[in-house]
Amino acid sequence: MLTNASGKRSQHDDPDHTPWSESERSAALHSYSILDTPRESDFDDLARVASEICGAPIAVVNLVDTTRQFFKAEVGLGVRSTPLETAFCRHALLEEDILVISNATIDDRLRCNPLVTDAPHIRSYAGALLKTPDGLPIGTVCVLDYTVREFTDQQVEMLRFLARQAMTQLELRKTVSKQRFLLARAQIAERGKANFERVVRQASDFIGIADDRGRVVFMNDAARDLVGLRPNEKLPHDVMSYIADEDRGVFRDEVVPLIKAGESCEREIRLRDFGTGDAVPALFTMFPMRDEHDAVVGYGMVTKDLTEQKAEEIRRTEMMAEAAHRIKNTLSIVQAIVSQSLKTAGTLQDAKAVISKRVAALAKAQDILTSAEGAMADIADVVSSALAPHDGGFGRFTVTGPSRRLAPPQALGLSLALHELATNAAKYGALSGDQGQVHINWTVDDLGEFAFDWTETGGPAVTAPVRTGFGSQLINRMVAPYFQGDASVTYQPEGVRFSMRGKIPEGGSTEDE
CATH class of the missing domain: 3.30.565.10 (Histidine kinase-like ATPase, C-terminal domain)
Structure with a gap:
């Protein structure tokens, strides 16, 4: 008979009445990216300890997928995967936390299992669930024996402990993997930003950026050259200081109101050459830059020199x-x-x-x-x-x-x-x-x-x-x-x-x- 640790038949014996769907459980398992990964010493140690404490010839850190079970670590099996049809652990998924079977030959669900009727003639089983923080069962830490036997309370409790340790390792592994992904994405973004800045800096047109208060914080080389600023010279922050005296009124009356209203504008404006004091004719385009919430975080400026024109x-x-x-x-x-x-x-x-x-x-x-x-x-x-x-x-x-x-x-x-x-x-x-x-x-x-x-x-x-x-x-x-x-x-x-x-x-x- 299929029983839990108390020896009573489980309330979850019916697989059609579970608090979770198989698709949810499978998605949770795959989120750990653990299937078909190489052996790792942290999991091997858990299987070895389970075998020694329980005195069982077979011990497994097992992950149950929809059609098969994958052994992240094993003692006494020599294989890494078996079909789900003969798996004892698929029944353990229906329990609250652990499944204990003392004699598989008299259990209604296991007595006809080929692993019981034929070689290797498994007789007893004990498996503690691996459960996600959301309570979804994805596998077990289990032991199997060739003889009919009982498992002590201490052995059962130790299997629970080892199952928690296995989940801790899985969560830690998932966190590290996520951090590596985020770091890689940040590095890609940083390289993209560096490439973008390199293109912007080397562009032939005036390109500048102002913050949300209208203070100039960046100008590319072409922009500096257009307004007579040396490459390492400190940028004047006030946008108005870049406008030639004769056009400041137009800029203040026509450009600034549009920008404050969150609109783009394009005007022919004479800029000031800081080196010579001359007015430089230019086609001046200014537009708001917004974040993902549509809030204005700054202003972009693209200006084309119209001197030759x-x-x-x-x-x-x-x-x-x-x-x-x-x-x-x-x-x-x-x-x-x-x-x-x-x-x-x-x-x-x-x-x-x-x-x-x-x-x-x-x-x-x-x-x-x-x-x-x-x-x-x-x-x-x-x-x-x-x-x-x-x-x-x-x-x-x-x-x-x-x-x-x-x-x-x-x-x-x-x-x-x-x-x-x-x-x-x-x-x-x-x-x-x-x-x-x-x-x-x-x-x-x-x-x-x-x-x-x-x-x-x-x-x-x-x-x-x-x-x-x-x-x-x-x-x-x-x-x-x-x-x-x-x-x-x-x-x-x-x-x-x-x-x-x-x-x-x-x-x-x-x-x-």
Whole structure:
């Protein structure tokens, strides 16, 4: 008969009436990750002590799964797993804490068990439950014998003690495994954080972080460079100190309220360069950072430097202004060509031919002005086309320099400068009289270093203008940047001089004219 330690039949003999489900019990067992693990001395010692105290040839630390039982430790068996159908311990799971069987041959549930009727002819059994903190049975510490026998109260109590020790080892093993998992996850997260910080720090855009009080706590290298802070220089904490004086009102009135409301914002804002004090145009994006509970824990800032973009916009604006200026002057130039041609021509037929020739030359020069996206042009062609409307065939220009091809923007810039210089020379300088001359010379070395000079002689005495006109601004601010260099116009008494130094693309021939 199947009995508990008191010798009475268990109230849990019916497996269909248990306080737990088999799926719950199995999940609890698997949570320890103990099945099919190698032998461990801590569990082997428990099995050996159980065998010695109970005087039993077989002792087991047994874990009962849904289809088999796994022996974490065993004495006298020589195997690590057996099917659940013949397991004595599956009946022990129905007890409160221990199952004791003195004679298996007369027990209703075990007398037909192959382990009883055949070899090894098991006759007695005692097993104390391994129970989780939630009371779910997952196995036993048990002993088996080949003879009919009784187990003393001391032996039964010792099995209970060894079962508690086994559960302590399982819980400790589970805790250590969990701690290792958490440590590994923390290490992975830390490596991920380090990699993220490395990417952020090396990113080309301004990236910063402020805490929930709005104090700046991090800026990557690009951000420091943008606002003129050295790599190890202490960060100013006040966000407002990074904003240029002229934009602080906009930042305070438009950006701060959005951030306080938990919204993101994007504005063109001028930042302050702490090194030079200059205002740096930038596209400023600021957004709240939230934790898993949606609470704001800080603010992210991503800012893109717009310095080059703004400079290009200024150049385009000035180029459009120059184009408009040239369109307005076109009729004036045509009128001057017609007037000069009629004045010097012997007959109307001669005047007609000269006018046609000069207007055609003007049109060719205008082609260069409107083909900045076209093919590269030779310096000599640019100079010839730009001066043709002002030449008239009287040898007023002396031109020397090697053949070299210019990028389209450079051809356009140089043509603009020559038109401006020639127009001014015709109005006020060497070309306004009958004797003046213009000498043009340029050089290019093997490295692409470019030097260009325009020198006027023989004209009226020159005085420097009281204010700088549009043409001079064009030459100084627009033309030179296309050559990555600088340019200047000087007003000497004997004549105007224009000088430009820069670079042009390498390649092309260098034959002198």
